[in-house]
Amino acid sequence: MLVPYLELQPIHQKIQKELDGAYHMVMNRQWFIGGRADEQFEKRFAAYCGASSCVGTGNGLDAIRLILLAYGIGPGDEVIVPANTFIATVLAVSYVGATPVFVDGSLDTFTIDPERIEEKITERTKAIIAVHLYGRCAAMELICKLAKRYSLKVIEDAAQAHGAQLNGKRTGVLGDAAAFSFYPGKNLGALGDAGAVVTNDEELARMVRAYGNYGSYEKYVHVYQGCNSRLDELQAAFLSVKLNYLDEWNEERRRIAREYTKKIQNPKIICPQIPENEEEHVFHIYPVLVEERTDFVETLKRQGIMSNVHYPIAIMEQGAYANCREQVVDYPVTERICRQEVSLPLYPGMTEEQIEWVIACVNNF
């Protein structure tokens, strides 16, 4: 049986008419950037997150970068980042000229190890980027406490965790400002590139909007050397349609994840933990750890099951970060994730047969 790693077709097919409607609405208005669709989506996504402000951006990387710019973080400043994350988190720091300082992850949660942050704080540290990796909230209580003690900003990289919750609050309001990506494969995905900044800090939101609009609050008056990073009307209209289904799709992801964790019984495979009640994981990714990874991936592939690795090369080991090599000394958890992680197929619209087939093949390995 064929099980692709990810398929968008099942969810898009279901809402095809609504997506077509969104397209026609924008075409009828003939207004493509910074219009009513943007405004509506921003308002609705802010409300969904429980925040006062949302500012659409061109993509998730820009959302992080614009937050850093608006906070005035730049050359000479240090920003703490998890060692295990998608490279965009770190590229945003580099883009503004600040220095990323890597902290290892926790093997229980895969997110940044809050116990290892303090030792990396210096007088240059300005912010911590907490990544809700794979759809699981980072240890925000400890991170925020630490940030408060040292007067640091807490920036959420929520690109993989739309709708995830901690103590009754959604991502977007768990720190000072949050960056979302709506890359098509994310839990809430556009039909192209898109992103957003979500925050309760209205002044910051205004600055982010200005930075992403050529540094301008007022047409042809430029107060910052900003850039062009805005949310298209078309993408905003599609996102407004898809936002209505986000909770349903996240629930489906959680159901599949629970099924995997319950039924995968193979001593060679370590499944992710499903967090307790006060925390809602949205399983953007279902990560397992396996020692004989190459063999495992190949075996699954022969049985029609596609998997993925998030992420095979640590950022400090990437050519792009050769200048950070000296930081490579003590990242045992990140190293292990890089060596052993395999992401199993998980997406809304997966059939029962596909789910059972994955479980059977993983158990037979």
Ligand SMILES: *Cc1c(COP(=O)(O)O)cnc(C)c1O
């Ligand atoms: C996808 C992703 C991003 C970047 O989002 P883009 O929209 O692709 O720029 C940033 N951080 C994490 C953790 C991601 O998974």
